Amino acid sequence: MNRVGPAERRRSSASGTDRASAKRRVTIREVARLAQVSIGTVSNVLNNPSVVSATTRRRVLDAIDSTRFVRNTAAHQLRVGKSRTIGVVLLDIANPFFTEIVRGAEHVLRDQDYVLMLCSTDESANREHRYFRVLEEHRVDGLLVCPVDSDLESAVALVARGIPTVLLDRDGSSHGLCSAAVDDIRGAELAADHLFDLGHQAIALVNGPAAIRQCIDRKEGARRSVQRARRCRSASLQEIVVGALTIDQGEAAVAALLAAEPRPSAVMCANDLLAFGVLRGLAAAGVAVPEEMAVVGYDDVVFASMLSPSLSSVRQPKYELGVAAAELLLEEVTGAPHEHRAIRFEPELVVRASSTPRPVSVPRALLSP
Amino acid sequence: MNRVGPAERRRSSASGTDRASAKRRVTIREVARLAQVSIGTVSNVLNNPSVVSATTRRRVLDAIDSTRFVRNTAAHQLRVGKSRTIGVVLLDIANPFFTEIVRGAEHVLRDQDYVLMLCSTDESANREHRYFRVLEEHRVDGLLVCPVDSDLESAVALVARGIPTVLLDRDGSSHGLCSAAVDDIRGAELAADHLFDLGHQAIALVNGPAAIRQCIDRKEGARRSVQRARRCRSASLQEIVVGALTIDQGEAAVAALLAAEPRPSAVMCANDLLAFGVLRGLAAAGVAVPEEMAVVGYDDVVFASMLSPSLSSVRQPKYELGVAAAELLLEEVTGAPHEHRAIRFEPELVVRASSTPRPVSVPRALLSP
DNA sequence: TTCCCGCTTTGAAACGATTCATTCCTTCTC
DNA sequence: GAGAAGGAATGAATCGTTTCAAAGCGGGAA
Structure with missing residues (x-):
């Protein structure tokens, strides 16, 4: 009886697959079928391996790599609410100053399997605004921002909308924002x-x-x-x-x-x-x-x-600025004990x-x- | 009043993040309820406005901005299969050469509301591998890659797995890959x-x-x-x-x-x-x-x-390289009539x-x- | 034999959008 | 007044995960 479902689905998908390139991605469901377990068990192998018996786990893992299954982050995100994505909004990616900052931030974040969404505003408030919007649609877990405008309105608005935000190269203490900056x-x-x-x-x-x-x-x-x-x-x-x-x-x-x-x-x-x-x-x-x-x-x-x-x-300590900002953000994102802080570095001639x-x-x- | 700053900061941090951000995000469902229409209609207003009557559309739009609704890309992506995301994998973000390329690519892609996932491998094949994996989990719509290894195995594998890929600064004609490169x-x-x-x-x-x-x-x-x-x-x-x-x-x-x-x-x-x-x-x-x-x-x-x-x-025409690569990728991603091409630029002393x-x-x- | 207790496994219900077959209304024609 | 046509709106099914209450299964105690 269970078999009827998948078989039907298979047929319909086959007919839908008249384009060769549209071959469907492997899902957890197919892995489950192959390993003869429920999808819940597959999910457990992925996220909670200790509760699964050794033999079952083995079977599921085998099925995973024989099907070349790759987890779909969108589905994960939808359920769990985390995107493992950090938005980085800066003035000019062609400026080596920002490049160094990004390097620092990336080194910290990649170790936690976050990926950076990089946005260069070219100092345009309009572009910044659009990027904020898109990043919010993507539900980034957090944001590193070097804002275009002199007031911090836009950044405060982000925080108000529930997006953890750390200012880059800009002091945020006056508005109770996290920041990593130089005087x-x-x-x-x-x-x-x-x-x-x-x-x-x-x-x-x-x-x-x-x-x-x-x-x-x-x-x-x-x-x-x-x-x-x-x-x-x-x-x-x-x-x-x-x-x-x-x-x-x-x-x-x-x-x-x-x-x-x-x-x-x-x-x-x-x-x-x-x-x-x-x-x-x-x-x-x-x-x-x-x-x-x-x-x-x-x-x-x-x-x-x-x-x-x-x-x-x-x-200015550029790389360190990026590292500090990323660590601060990570603290907030992961819900570690955290209070908004403004990290300040000293410039040097x-x-x-x-x-x-x-x-x-x-x-x-x-x-x- | 500057003195008040630090004190405020402390206060806001205490209550701030945890409770306040626990408020649930607005969904299409709430918009529908407020506008007294079905969720299908809200979706139509968003994606297919012409089929909705003017008065209903107005009502829905009002509801959208009074609730500050922001579409959830993850849900969209899950249903539609497009993430509006492009992965960019390069050797070294601190190298102005790549920075210029990224600038070119970003200018092309941001106009189509794509966002870049930027990954710098620092010439490490291992890191490259991890990034490919993460990007695939995110189901990027396409990939711009300057690969670490001299063979194109990894890039070919990506294409085989169904991810449209364009090589950056690297000729792909020998393997039937899209590319934008200089001789x-x-x-x-x-x-x-x-x-x-x-x-x-x-x-x-x-x-x-x-x-x-x-x-x-x-x-x-x-x-x-x-x-x-x-x-x-x-x-x-x-x-x-x-x-x-x-x-x-x-x-x-x-x-x-x-x-x-x-x-x-x-x-x-x-x-x-x-x-x-x-x-x-x-x-x-x-x-x-x-x-x-x-x-x-x-x-x-x-x-x-x-x-x-x-x-x-x-x-090397760096900016143009980025633009060309992005346009090529866009062509493939949007399913425009397209055959794999290797764009080649001429170097100049x-x-x-x-x-x-x-x-x-x-x-x-x-x-x- | 019955009951209880862990340890595994199951499967249905979310998550938040899109899609599409239906239904509901009007208006128009004969 | 019946029927057709077609524009609007509906709502259930779906996408691929995670989660969690419940069920299954042995085995030990009473």
Whole structure:
């Protein structure tokens, strides 16, 4: 009598399978039939092996790999409510800064068999919004987010909707959110102090859109520094705002930089990519770095040390940031004892050739001929 | 008011997550109840709006956003069999080469509301295997893969199991697989020819593991070039094999490079990251580039042009590669008329300072003092 | 013999959507 | 007024798991 069911089903599926490629996936049901046990037992072998007798377990396992059964996560998820999926929403996947963060997060999460849904917003709030929606439809177990907007509305909304969320590179303590971040105000202060210490008086800040919190904070840090510097002598800060934190935008900012009055003798950038662009633009304009213009970046991306000239930058612990954020999220997702925490790292200034006046070490090759 | 922050944080965390998120998610059923229609009608409003009368549709839509209903993809997927998810498996997310590819693929796929499951194997076959498994459990609609192993067994297996797969940066025509790739043999020939044309006789190839196909092909290209060069004069190629295609491994290779007999006067690298490392190592060893050692990379990553000295490299159309691969996959996934195709791009040599002997343009700044 | 007690195994009921054969209404035609 | 046509809405079945109350089975105690 049991046989009639499957046989019928088989027939109907066979007729439905007029396309060869539409061969149906193996289900737990077929495994059960082959091993001559109930589907409940198969499920137990998968999730709860200890309650199944050794012989039965053997039979089921054999059936599983002779049928090449692969568990369907969707069905699992539907029943259990966990998707084993983490959404990662960041500003720009092409930025090595974020890449390092992702690496850190992935290393933590892959060990727990989570898989990352990666979304790059390109700093568009609209795109961010769409991604949040899609990720919620997928019922991600948690979210790592570097938000586009300066307020944390969107992130707070996510949490309110029941999605565990950890902010990336962004402090969330003011809104009771989990976060792993670096003190941006402090970092910018380090950079600006450094320039003023070198004797520069007019410095410029090439900054990204004010919608992005990091840009606001870094400006604030620079502002504080300039205010301190002013106590002893004349010091000025000019901001040049560009549309995005990219190399091209940095290069484009050079025109404004050179046209500024008073002409700055040093420039700090909200981001290494911007700094890369500025360096390129200055080279094209024939402006010597650091002699005519000192440059400091932010993030200390791997490539900063290899540029020509090597770029001074504010180092952020990127990989560690990703690890910390992922661990925090995992804590919340797995329901471990947890209270919302804002992990904070300290930035560190790395001084290199782009802001070191002299002596410039002249490459041997240039001296010999 | 800033002081209130930490206190609030504590409070919200205490009550916060556990209880509040225990509220059940809204389902189509509740929407139906609220709108006083059957669940079938709600589903129709979502997927087939034209068959629903305007007034009913209105009522349902109102119910949807007053309940904040968000469709559950898992349930959808279970019924329909599509997950709107694409797996992307690549060697190293920290390599800007892959990052650009991902960007291209994402731009194509996000418009169709697909989301990327990103997996970086770090060149480990074992990790790759685990990721394939997890992605299959998730029933990804398709896969973009840059495989670790030189044979295409694993990729062929995926296709055999019914998962549409497109190879990234790897030709699949020999196995009837879809792929978007660049001719690596040709690219390496370009690089080696260039070096021999400059008059170098002993050149070295810093290469990655022979398991990786790209490394095999690039070596083959170099081999062909050296063979051609030998017809006219003495020419030699030495291979230095490292464990991974990373900056650190490139730097580590420098010792072997300088110890090689006959000592090479030029080196080409399987990869820009390796080349970056080699440059760094050479700088540390006090070897002038390009005077004492010319260097050519591979990929022409964005940063190659900004290094000190700027790096000659073999350009690959990275973004376009990602776009092409994604479009190919989409074609297959959506069941559009499709036959397996291997899209091939042409590499292009970009010559920069690291392999340009002289005249070296001396920066003005160095001349003036 | 009966009863009880663990240890295994079973099978039906979720989970939240989509699908499709039916039913229900109107309107129109003859 | 009967019947046809067709547009809307219905609701049960289904997708592939997990879960859990219940049943089956030996064996030991009374």
